[in-house]
Amino acid sequence: MKARQVIEEILNKVFKRHRFPVSLKAEAVILYFKGLSLRTVREFLLHKGYEVSIEAIREWYHAVGKALQAIYTIAVWVYVDETKVKVRDRTYYLWLAVDEKGLPVFMHLSRRRDSWTAKLVLYNTKAKGCTTDKGPWYMSAVKELAMEWLHETFGKRNVVERWFFYIKHRIKRFYKRFPWNAKYETVYRWLASFIVIYTIMNLKS
Structure with a gap:
């Protein structure tokens, strides 16, 4: 299809x-x-x-x-990362977990970047283990969840960083940030829509 x-x-x-x-x-x-x-x-x-x-x-x-x-996939091992999203005078954090093929497993938009949010994201992936960077927020999260954990700067984690490249490239059409009056719900819906469409466009011919 x-x-x-x-x-x-x-x-x-x-x-x-x-x-x-x-x-x-x-x-x-x-x-x-x-x-x-x-x-x-x-x-x-x-x-x-x-x-x-x-x-x-x-x-x-x-x-x-x-x-x-509906497009979330199930993975035993996930690759997780987060990136800043600028909106007006606020900064949000887009968290994304993908499998080894780059398919989305879980997405979350938060107002803070800490171990509590990292734990929330990792828990919702339902994965056995994860690969992240050395962000301190991941350390306590994986320990509390008793997850297997690998941390690396490059390597296989590129499958999630690629997502952020495409998302930020599209956001640049907004002059590198969302319109000044965009609310949290608007930003979340836009990002969710982008992830759905990007996945569909790259899986379907």
Whole structure:
């Protein structure tokens, strides 16, 4: 099944009624995911004869993020890392755990980076062991969870760092940060949607 068809299925499940064709919504979502601004996507749809608001396109994109748990995979060993996400005058932390192929196992957005949050993330992976960097927040977390643990700077942990490269590359379209008025829930939904779509686009042909 092609990536666009998968996204259409997700949109069909989220929206009971469709003012616009589902195929059009999926196309708009993919274009925005690939880097076009909401305004540019709106103009593209207008040229096709559909007058769609920017807020509607944003809603379609965020709707895809509701399938986040459906794409999670199960792994005995996970690769975990976290990165800063700037929003207004605040800093959030995106935590991501993936398997050896780079498939998402668990994602979390927090307001702090500490051992309690690391423990929450590692616990939700349900994995036997993990590979992380030498962040001190991981040390006590793996000890409390009695997990096997390897720490390294490069190597296989690149499978999770690659995710952050793609995410930050896309965020640069926002001038390196989210819009000044973005709330926590908005940032979470955007990141969840990106992870879902990126996974679908790279697994489906």
